[in-house]
Amino acid sequence: MKFIRPQKGGHGVAAFVFQMNRQEMDWLLSTLKMYPLLDSSYHRITHGGAEEIQAEQELLEEAMAQQRREYRRKLDKFLASPGRFRLEAPDQYRLNLTAEQLEWLLQVLNDIRVGCWVKLGRPELEPVRRRELGGQDARHMAALEVSGYFQMVLLEAGKGAGAD
Amino acid sequence: MSVTETPIAPPKTDKKEKTEPRELRDRGYVVICWNDPVNLMDYVTHVFQVVFGWPKARAERHMLQVHQTGKSVLTREAFEKAEHYVHQLQGYGLHATMERE
Numbered sequence: 160m161k162f163i164r165p166q167k168g169g170h171g172v173a174a175f176v177f178q179m180n181r182q183e184m185d186w187l188l189s190t191l192k193m194y195p196l197l198d199s200s201y202h203r204i205t206h207g208g209a210e211e212i213q214a215e216q217e218l219l220e221e222a223m224a225q226q227r228r229e230y231r232r233k234l235d236k237f238l239a240s241p242g243r244f245r246l247e248a249p250d251q252y253r254l255n256l257t258a259e260q261l262e263w264l265l266q267v268l269n270d271i272r273v274g275c276w277v278k279l280g281r282p283e284l285e286p287v288r289r290r291e292l293g294g295q296d297a298r299h300m301a302a303l304e305v306s307g308y309f310q311m312v313l314l315e316a317g318k319g320a321g322a323d
Numbered sequence: 324m325s326v327t328e329t330p331i332a333p334p335k336t337d338k339k340e341k342t343e344p345r346e347l348r349d350r351g352y353v354v355i356c357w358n359d360p361v362n363l364m365d366y367v368t369h370v371f372q373v374v375f376g377w378p379k380a381r382a383e384r385h386m387l388q389v390h391q392t393g394k395s396v397l398t399r400e401a402f403e404k405a406e407h408y409v410h411q412l413q414g415y416g417l418h419a420t421m422e423r424e
Contacts, residue, residue, distance in 0.1 A: 202413045204406070206357070206420045215406060222410050262373070269366060269416040276361040283360035307363060314365045 160187070160309065162316035163253075175261055175316045177254045184244050184252050190305050194234055194267050195227040196274020230267055256313075265313050268306040275303035352405035356385070357418040358393045370415045371397070374408065399424065 160179035179187070199220040204212060237243065237260065244252040256264065276282070278299050356367070364386055371382035375397070388395035397419070398408060405421040412419035 197416070204409060204420060205422060206355070218406075219410060219413060223413060226414050265366070265369070266415055269362070273361050273416045303361075310363055310366055314363075314369055317369065 160254075160312050162312060175256045175258070175313075177256070177312070177316070178247070179244075179252050179254065180250045181252070186305050187309055188238070190271060190302050190309070191234060191238065191267065193271050193274075193302055195231060195270055197223075197227075197270050197277065199224045199227075201273075201277060227270070230263055230270075233263060234267060261313055261317065265310060268310045268313070272303055272306040272310065275299040275306070279303070351399050351424045352402055352421045353399050353424050354397045354405050354408045354412070355394050355420050355422060356389050356397055356412065357420065358389050359418050362417060364390060366415075367417065370412065370417055374411045374415070 160177055160183045163176040163178050202219050202223050204216045204219045244254055247253045279296065356371075367386045367389065368379065368382045371377055371385055372379060375382075377385075385395045385397060397412075398405075400408065402421075409419050409421045
């Protein structure tokens with residue numbers, strides 16, 4: 160997938176134009192369908208888990224759950240939109256994103272990336288536990304890399320458009 | 324004759340009730356971002372820029388501090404504002420917490 164150019168969309172909304180082949184489109188779609196992967200209990204309001212802010216911990220978990228419901232709704236609408244991926248040439252698809260879509264897609268992809276990492280046992284952070292690989296492990300390993308790849312393309316597009 | 328003093332019982336307080344709201348809540352909280360091996364460096368920089376409105380150089384400086392030292396104090400705020408920032412950063416999937424200073 161490559162970033163082609165930023166352009167002004169309707170009502171002055173910045174749009175980002177991407178081009179990708181069929182394989183990349185399939186990867187992106189199958190990865191996005193995994194959302195959400197992170198559980199709300201992943202989020203901690205303090206490092207030590209101080210008891211006196213238990214109410215705030217619950218508030219944080221509720222806020223994260225609500226955000227995931229909202230992004231799932233946006234994602235469903237996004238994916239269901241006809242012509243979202245427009246065939247331009249053989250094995251060449253075009254995807255247009257607004258700045259707002261680019262921003263929440265980044266968050267969605269990051270949720271998938273971090274979620275895969277958690278499901279794989281948080282490698283490089285927690286002691287490696289010897290175990291048989293199996294089940295969903297290969298899928299999570301692949302999705303961790305694929306989501307990171309698409310995140311990098313979106314971030315580069317943001318830079319290219321002078322987002323910073 | 325000795326006088327026995329009746330001990331004065333401390334006023335009953337509900338532990339859950341926040342009895343020292345102003346004193347504690349205005350004392351100051353720091354918002355800390357902790358290192359993890361999964362969030363991309365460019366992504367963390369981007370999140371700092373979006374959430375705090377920082378220029379890229381400042382966002383990168385904090386990102387590198389997280390990466391190299393394990394954490395970075397991003398801002399010092401009153402309780403509610405610190406909580407707001409933690410919600411935003413966590414919404415982006417970063418490992419951010421608020422700690423009493």
